[in-house]
Amino acid sequence: MQTNNVAQVNVLTLETMNQNVRQVEYAVRGPMVLRAVQIEEELKKGVKKPFTEVIKANVGDAHAMGQKPITFIRQVLALCAYPALLEDDKFPEDAKLRARRILDGCGGQSIGAYSASQGIECIRKDVASYIEKRDGGIPSNHENIYLSTGASDAIVTMLKLLICGEGRTRTGVMISIPQYPLYSAALTELQGVQINYYLDEDKCWGLDVGELRRSLTAAREHCNPRALCIINPGNPTGQVQSRQCIEDVIRFAKEEGLLLMADEVYQDNVYAEGCVFHSFKKVLFEMGPEFSSVVELVSFHSTSKCYMGECGFRGGYMEVVNLDPEVKAQLTKLVSVRLCSPVSGQALMDVVVNPPQPGEPSYATFTKERAAVLADLAEKAKLTEESFNNVPGFHCNPVQGAMYTFPRITIPQKAIDQAAGQAPDQMYCMKLLETTGICLVPGSGFGQREGTFHFRMTILPPKEKLKYVLEKIAEFNAQFLQDYS
Amino acid sequence: MQTNNVAQVNVLTLETMNQNVRQVEYAVRGPMVLRAVQIEEELKKGVKKPFTEVIKANVGDAHAMGQKPITFIRQVLALCAYPALLEDDKFPEDAKLRARRILDGCGGQSIGAYSASQGIECIRKDVASYIEKRDGGIPSNHENIYLSTGASDAIVTMLKLLICGEGRTRTGVMISIPQYPLYSAALTELQGVQINYYLDEDKCWGLDVGELRRSLTAAREHCNPRALCIINPGNPTGQVQSRQCIEDVIRFAKEEGLLLMADEVYQDNVYAEGCVFHSFKKVLFEMGPEFSSVVELVSFHSTSKCYMGECGFRGGYMEVVNLDPEVKAQLTKLVSVRLCSPVSGQALMDVVVNPPQPGEPSYATFTKERAAVLADLAEKAKLTEESFNNVPGFHCNPVQGAMYTFPRITIPQKAIDQAAGQAPDQMYCMKLLETTGICLVPGSGFGQREGTFHFRMTILPPKEKLKYVLEKIAEFNAQFLQDYS
Numbered sequence: 015m016q017t018n019n020v021a022q023v024n025v026l027t028l029e030t031m032n033q034n035v036r037q038v039e040y041a042v043r044g045p046m047v048l049r050a051v052q053i054e055e056e057l058k059k060g061v062k063k064p065f066t067e068v069i070k071a072n073v074g075d076a077h078a079m080g081q082k083p084i085t086f087i088r089q090v091l092a093l094c095a096y097p098a099l100l101e102d103d104k105f106p107e108d109a110k111l112r113a114r115r116i117l118d119g120c121g122g123q124s125i126g127a128y129s130a131s132q133g134i135e136c137i138r139k140d141v142a143s144y145i146e147k148r149d150g151g152i153p154s155n156h157e158n159i160y161l162s163t164g165a166s167d168a169i170v171t172m173l174k175l176l177i178c179g180e181g182r183t184r185t186g187v188m189i190s191i192p193q194y195p196l197y198s199a200a201l202t203e204l205q206g207v208q209i210n211y212y213l214d215e216d217k218c219w220g221l222d223v224g225e226l227r228r229s230l231t232a233a234r235e236h237c238n239p240r241a242l243c244i245i246n247p248g249n250p251t252g253q254v255q256s257r258q259c260i261e262d263v264i265r266f267a268k269e270e271g272l273l274l275m276a277d278e279v280y281q282d283n284v285y286a287e288g289c290v291f292h293s294f295k296k297v298l299f300e301m302g303p304e305f306s307s308v309v310e311l312v313s314f315h316s317t318s319k320c321y322m323g324e325c326g327f328r329g330g331y332m333e334v335v336n337l338d339p340e341v342k343a344q345l346t347k348l349v350s351v352r353l354c355s356p357v358s359g360q361a362l363m364d365v366v367v368n369p370p371q372p373g374e375p376s377y378a379t380f381t382k383e384r385a386a387v388l389a390d391l392a393e394k395a396k397l398t399e400e401s402f403n404n405v406p407g408f409h410c411n412p413v414q415g416a417m418y419t420f421p422r423i424t425i426p427q428k429a430i431d432q433a434a435g436q437a438p439d440q441m442y443c444m445k446l447l448e449t450t451g452i453c454l455v456p457g458s459g460f461g462q463r464e465g466t467f468h469f470r471m472t473i474l475p476p477k478e479k480l481k482y483v484l485e486k487i488a489e490f491n492a493q494f495l496q497d498y499s
Numbered sequence: 500m501q502t503n504n505v506a507q508v509n510v511l512t513l514e515t516m517n518q519n520v521r522q523v524e525y526a527v528r529g530p531m532v533l534r535a536v537q538i539e540e541e542l543k544k545g546v547k548k549p550f551t552e553v554i555k556a557n558v559g560d561a562h563a564m565g566q567k568p569i570t571f572i573r574q575v576l577a578l579c580a581y582p583a584l585l586e587d588d589k590f591p592e593d594a595k596l597r598a599r600r601i602l603d604g605c606g607g608q609s610i611g612a613y614s615a616s617q618g619i620e621c622i623r624k625d626v627a628s629y630i631e632k633r634d635g636g637i638p639s640n641h642e643n644i645y646l647s648t649g650a651s652d653a654i655v656t657m658l659k660l661l662i663c664g665e666g667r668t669r670t671g672v673m674i675s676i677p678q679y680p681l682y683s684a685a686l687t688e689l690q691g692v693q694i695n696y697y698l699d700e701d702k703c704w705g706l707d708v709g710e711l712r713r714s715l716t717a718a719r720e721h722c723n724p725r726a727l728c729i730i731n732p733g734n735p736t737g738q739v740q741s742r743q744c745i746e747d748v749i750r751f752a753k754e755e756g757l758l759l760m761a762d763e764v765y766q767d768n769v770y771a772e773g774c775v776f777h778s779f780k781k782v783l784f785e786m787g788p789e790f791s792s793v794v795e796l797v798s799f800h801s802t803s804k805c806y807m808g809e810c811g812f813r814g815g816y817m818e819v820v821n822l823d824p825e826v827k828a829q830l831t832k833l834v835s836v837r838l839c840s841p842v843s844g845q846a847l848m849d850v851v852v853n854p855p856q857p858g859e860p861s862y863a864t865f866t867k868e869r870a871a872v873l874a875d876l877a878e879k880a881k882l883t884e885e886s887f888n889n890v891p892g893f894h895c896n897p898v899q900g901a902m903y904t905f906p907r908i909t910i911p912q913k914a915i916d917q918a919a920g921q922a923p924d925q926m927y928c929m930k931l932l933e934t935t936g937i938c939l940v941p942g943s944g945f946g947q948r949e950g951t952f953h954f955r956m957t958i959l960p961p962k963e964k965l966k967y968v969l970e971k972i973a974e975f976n977a978q979f980l981q982d983y984s
Contacts, residue, residue, distance in 0.1 A: 025725050025758040025795050028825045032663040035833055043616060043835035051615075075613045078606025092581035095843075096573040104587075121563025126809040128560045130536075131528055163648060163813070166837050174688070178517040199836045203659070240510050273510040310510050324611040326842030328648070340513045348520055350528035351684045352651050356841040357811030358580075 040199045041459020042073055046443055050453040065451035069483055071471045072453045074249075074417040076323025079474040081387060084322055086380045087365045090116070094125050094361050108374040116361045125357040131350035133161025133331070134357070137364040141331050144367035148281075149296035158334050160345070161363060163355045164325075165279050165316040168332040170200045172275060172312050175345060176241055177206040186237035188229060188272070190221070192420060192460035192468070194249045207237035212463060215422065218411050219253035223262045230270060241273040242266075247280040247291065247415030250460050250470040252395075254289040254414040260297045268309050276313040279330075282320035285392035286414035295335060311335040317362045319417065321387040323474075329359030329366075391417070394473040394480055401484040405491055418470050420457065423491070425467045429498035439467040442494065449493075450486045525684045526944020527558055531928055535938040550936035554968060556956045557938045559734075559902045561808025564959040566872060569807055571865045572850045575601070579610050579846050593859040601846045610842040616835035618646025618816070619842070622849040626816050629852035633766075634781035643819050645830070646848060648840045649810075650764050650801040653817040655685045657760060657797050660830060661726055662691040671722035673714060673757070675706070677905060677945035677953070679734045692722035697948060700907060703896050704736035708747045715755060726758040727751075732765040732776065732900030735945050735955040737880075739774040739899040745782045753794050761798040764815075767805035770877035771899035780820060796820040802847045804902065806872040808959075814844030814851075876902070879958040879965055886969040890976055903955050905942065908976070910952045914983035924952040927979065934978075935971045 028036065047070070054068045070078065077083065086109060093099050093113035100110055119136040121127030132138065138156035145154035162168035177185040186207035189197045201208045211229040213219040221244070233239050244263060246255045255263075267274045276294035284291050294313055299306040317329035334342065369384075370376040395413035402410035407424030425438045433441045437458035447453050457468030475483055513521065532555070539553045555563065562568065571594060578584050578598035585595055604621040606612030617623065623641035630639035647653035662670040671692035674682045686693045696714040698704040706729070718724045729748060731740045740748075752759045761779035769776050779798055784791040802814035819827065854869075855861040880898035887895035892909030910923045918926045922943035932938050942953030960968055 023756075024821070024823045024826075025756055026661060026826050027823050028829070030663075030725075031660050031826055031829060034663075035660055036829055038833060038836065040832065040836045043838070044832075073613065075606060076611075077609035078612040080607050083609055083611050088581040092577040092584060095580055096577035099577065102589075120811070121560060122565050124562035124568055124811070126561075126568050126807075126811045127563040128558065128810045163841070164838065170837075175516050175520055176511060178515075178519075196836060203833075203836075240515075271508075271510055322611075325613045325838070326605070326609070326611045328839075328841040336509070338509045338512050341509075341511050341516055344513070344516060344521060347525065347529075348523060348688075351523065351525045351681060351688075352655075353528070353649065353810070354813075356648070356813040356844060358843045359841060 034203055034205055038199045038202045039459070040195050041455050042195060044455075044459060046440070046447060046453055046455060047072055049444065050447060053447070053451065063451065064449060068447075068451045068453060069475065069479065070453045071475060071483060072455045074319060074472050074474060075325055076417075076474055077325070079472070080476050081323050081474065083324065084380065084383050086370055086376045087322060087324065087362060089376075090365050091358060091361060094358070097123070106375040108370050108376050112365060112368065116364055120357065125361060127357070129161075129354040129357050129360060131354055132346055133159065133355060134360050134364075137161060137360050138331075140364050140368045141333075145293075145295065145333060149293055149299070152296055152299040154295075154333060158337075160332050160334070160349060161355050161360045162330040162332060163359065164318060164328045165277065165314040165330040165332075166196050167328075167355065168314050168330055169196060169275065169277065171345070171349060172332070173200050173204055173206060174348065175341065176273065177201075177204045179238055182236060182238070184237050185241075186233050186239040188226070188233070188239060188242040190243070190245060190248070192250050192457065192462055194245055194277070195459055197243055198461070207233070209233040209237070209239055210461065213248070213251055213253070215411065215463070215466070218414070219248055219251035219420075221255060221259055221263065223266050226263070226266055239270075239272065241275055243275040243277065244294070245277040246294075247283055249277075249280065249416050250418045250420040250455075252411065252413040252416045252418055252420065254284050254286065254291065257292045257297060260292055260294060261301060264294070264298055264301060264305055264309060268305055273310040274312070276311060278313050279316040279319045280416040281315065282388065283391065283417060284415040285395045286412055289414045291415070295333065298335070308336060310337055312337070317359060317366055320366075321384045322362075322366055323387075324362055327359040327362045328356055329363040330355075331363060390477070391473065394477060395419075397477070397480065398471070398473050398484065401488070405488045407491065407495060413473060417472050417474055419473060420460070420468050420470050423467050423469065424495070426495060426498040429494070432498070439469060442467070443469055445494065446487065446490050449490055452483055452486060519688055519690055523684045523687045524944070525680050526940050527680060529940075529944060531925070531932060531938055531940060532557060534929065535932060538932070538936065548936065549934060553932075553936045553938060554960065554964065555938045556960060556968060557940045559804060559957050559959060560810055561959050562810070564957070565961050566808050566959065568809065569865065569868050571855055571861045572807060572809065572847060574861075575850050576843060576846060579843070582608070591860040593855050593861045597850060597853065601849055605842065610846060612842070614646075614839040614842050614845060616839055617831055618644065618840065619845055619849075622646060622845050623816075625849050625853045626818075630778075630780065630818060634778055634784070637781055637784040639780075639818060643822075645817050645819070645834065646840050646845045647815040647817060648844065649803060649813045650762065650799040650815040650817075651681050652813075652840065653799050653815055654681060654760065654762065656830070656834060657817070658685050658689055658691060659833065660826065661758065662686075662689045664723055667721060667723070669722050670726075671718050671724040673711070673718070673724060673727040675728070675730060675733070677735050677942065677947055679730055679762070680944055682728055683946070692718070694718040694722070694724055695946065698733070698736055698738070700896065700948070700951070703899070704733055704738035704905075706740060706744055706748065708751050711748070711751055724755075724757065726760055728760040728762065729779070730762040731779075732768055734762075734765065734901050735903045735905040735940075737896065737898040737901045737903055737905065739769050739771065739776065742777045742782060745777055745779060746786060749779065749783055749786060749790055749794060753790055758795040759797070761796065763798050764801040764804045765901040766800065767873065768876065768902060769900040770880045771897055774899045776900070780818065783820070793821060795822055797822070802844060802851055805851075806869045807847075807851055808872075809847055812844040812847045813841055814848040815840075816848060875962070876958065879962060880904075882962070882965065883956070883958050883969065886973070890973045892976065892980060898958060902957050902959055904958060905945070905953050905955050908952050908954065909980070911980060911983040914979070917983070924954060927952070928954055930979065931972065931975050934975055937968055937971060
């Protein structure tokens with residue numbers, strides 16, 4: 015179509031774009047998922063495959079896997095969206111009460127108005143009350159709560175504030191390996207230095223302070239470590255940290271002058287007997303003022319996980335503790351550039367932190383629905399662990415919490431040799447996808463000790479489908495081991 | 500509370516934080532607004548003031564100013580949030596049809612599922628159809644549509660892809676002065692070089708290619724200019740660009756090898772007789788393949804403005820034209836790290852691009868509501884211009900479009916001398932706020948020719964309140980001129 019004879023070159027090409035962005039990787043939605051979507055298209059067009067549907071077990075997307083929304087949550091959201099329904103007898107009074115309270119907090123009583131950049135004040139107050147109750151009365155101030163566009167947004171915002179310096183003074187951020195790849199992606203984009211500390215697979219993905227120290231000492235040779243990120247319950251690893259472990263981490267952070275970032279989005283997802291969720295905030299304050307008055311802690315929560323699984327609404331919050339007031343002002347300024355997080359997501363967060371109480375009309379239904387989701391997940395966590403530990407070559411730690419299993423798999427040397435540039439576990443997962451329609455994420459997308467291989471699979475599929483998935487993976491694995499023996 | 504004797508210093512302080520973030524300024528929610536919120540608190544506590552309420556005319560927040568949501572939009576959103584309502588006879592069939600179509604596009608038929616990172620496919624197809632219709636049949640491909648968290652998110656994402664290099668090769672981005680400060684804030688954060696081109700206040704804030712060329716030539720001395728941003732209709736300036744002007748800009752971009760970023764979020768907000776909105780996409784394609792096959796164009800739209808004013812939902816989209824396919828893949832990857840934009844905002848965007856059609860049950864009401872909002876805005880645009888041009892010392896261009904007026908004001912030398920470090924127009928606006936409760940944004944927050952002073956005021960307040968605001972500003976201005984004469 016070129017009509018003049020000057021060769022026109024694109025302004026923006028792979029070579030001339032921001033190379034930091036080019037280097038970003040995000041395996042959860044990476045090449046596996048692109049191929050999964052292609053296969054779905056092929057199936058629609060009638061292409062013959064050894065399976066009839068693609069099962070996306072790559073992502074913690076509860077509703078996509080058939081989990082039903084919690085009735086009360088959606089009633090409040092519908093009331094907020096269309097307040098004419100406040101006159102409708104079919105909606106329970108407690109849902110109306112919450113909707114009215116949220117609308118009173120909105121400009122012009124509409125969730126279509128921008129909120130304050132930090133989030134609607136009455137919702138931040140509800141979040142603070144929720145945290146206080148969760149943490150056995152330890153105070154929480156709504157001035158320290160920032161509502162966000164999912165937890166991802168808040169995590170990236172904190173990293174933006176932190177990362178600076180050049181060369182050896184460049185900010186380093188400690189993240190677990192395996193990690194959730196939002197962290198590595200954000201660090202790549204912001205050019206922070208990723209400092210890996212390894213979770214101990216042989217101790218149920220436990221976190222050991224000796225390993226933190228090793229990792230920190232090595233990192234100090236080449237960068238300026240300033241923050242330590244913890245995911246508890248773990249993603250992709252599913253471990254739930256003990257109170258003792260959290261204490262050790264806090265003591266370490268204080269000694270070493272590190273800001274703590276606690277990703278606690280799976281706080282309601284604890285299944286294993288004897289495991290309890292302990293918030294970093296609670297443990298920090300129980301350790302006394304020597305710690306609670308100095309250690310900088312930011313903790314993150316989301317509407318996307320737990321029993322509600324409302325990923326699409328992009329709701330979340332962070333609580334900042336001991337943040338320098340001047341830095342807090344800078345944080346508020348920074349979030350104001352994007353005006354505010356989605357108000358419908360804020361409203362959803364409000365229902366999560368302020369659910370129906372005993373005596374209210376929706377209490378019984380709400381409690382039943384919530385318990386059913388969590389019981390189902392607990393059962394599937396157990397089922398998955400047991401099933402995978404019966405697969406030759408697999409080793410699977412208990413899924414104590416969160417929504418994923420991260421089994422270690424055996425890849426024969428012959429397969430490794432033939433992987434041809436691909437990570438061997440990526441080759442494994444790609445073959446699984448082509449053979450069975452099951453989409454997983456290779457362990458290499460999360461990081462793993464060299465020479466070991468894993469995949470992440472969500473436990474969210476409905477039980478019958480999950481059983482099918484577990485069987486198919488076992489079958490595929492047997493064939494794979496045979497093909498490459 | 501410190502119990503040990505080691506002086507504990509915060510990890511994150513003003514000095515040790517990311518200094519690029521520290522330098523970010525965003526006047527629309529800056530010090531004026533912080534003070535406005537304080538004053539509101541003081542009023543609540545019973546502090547006596549010469550006024551009874553704070554009027555936030557600083558931001559284009561339609562619902563906060565009392566504009567009612569469009570019924571049809573909210574019906575569809577309520578149906579999507581709580582699909583049990585699909586059985587309710589009180590909801591019209593066309594709203595149900597749209598809700599069902601959106602839900603069919605969602606994983607598990609729930610807007611609580613993550614969408615594809617680029618946005619729900621059927622919504623992107625509706626956006627593409629809308630663009631085709633708007634542009635008289637010029638084709639639009641849904642593969643080039645990215646749904647976003649408001650337009651701000653998409654604009655920042657594009658800037659992230661673009662900005663790289665060091666020193667004289669650092670990416671420069673041309674923005675109008677006055678500008679919407681999202682641009683300057685994002686450029687500061689991303690360390691892109693801001694290249695100012697001035698709109699001509701004496702020609703109704705017109706854009707002149709000679710000025711573009713002057714600005715570009717000067718910038719090439721110290722950076723690598725790669726993109727040109729245009730806001731049409733203008734924010735804060737309210738001008739609507741002529742077709743000829745857009746053609747000239749496109750020709751300039753092609754000659755100079757610049758990627759075009761067209762911020763067209765006010766595309767339905769055109770009031771002045773003889774003014775018509777021309778999209779950059781349409782003009783580009785009407786200029787023939789010599790242009791339409793080579794010039795890289797990204798255009799942005801939002802659910803926050805126009806007749807719907809649904810800011811809180813954070814819906815938006817961008818269309819990319821002639822973007823290198825490899826860069827498009829990188830763009831898709833980058834947005835996938837944040838998983839997806841809010842699905843309720845995507846749903847809202849769907850209703851905007853696919854409103855009720857003649858023959859459908861909601862057509863009459865929808866059309867009436869939309870027309871009423873736009874007619875009301877047109878009337879207020881005229882009222883504001885006329886009123887301000889009667890204020891001694893003010894000069895106010897016609898508000899041809901968008902939602903703001905940006906009058907030039909006179910600040911006596913004595914006031915300038917006493918501003919003491921503050922920008923003189925900031926001092927003016929602060930005094931206005933303290934005296935009248937009216938919150939505006941000083942022109943210095945948007946940029947203006949040296950020695951001139953302005954403020955931005957939205958025309959959104961209800962007519963009676965707007966009249967009150969206009970009167971109060973005139974009174975205040977008279978007193979101000981007298982005080983500093």
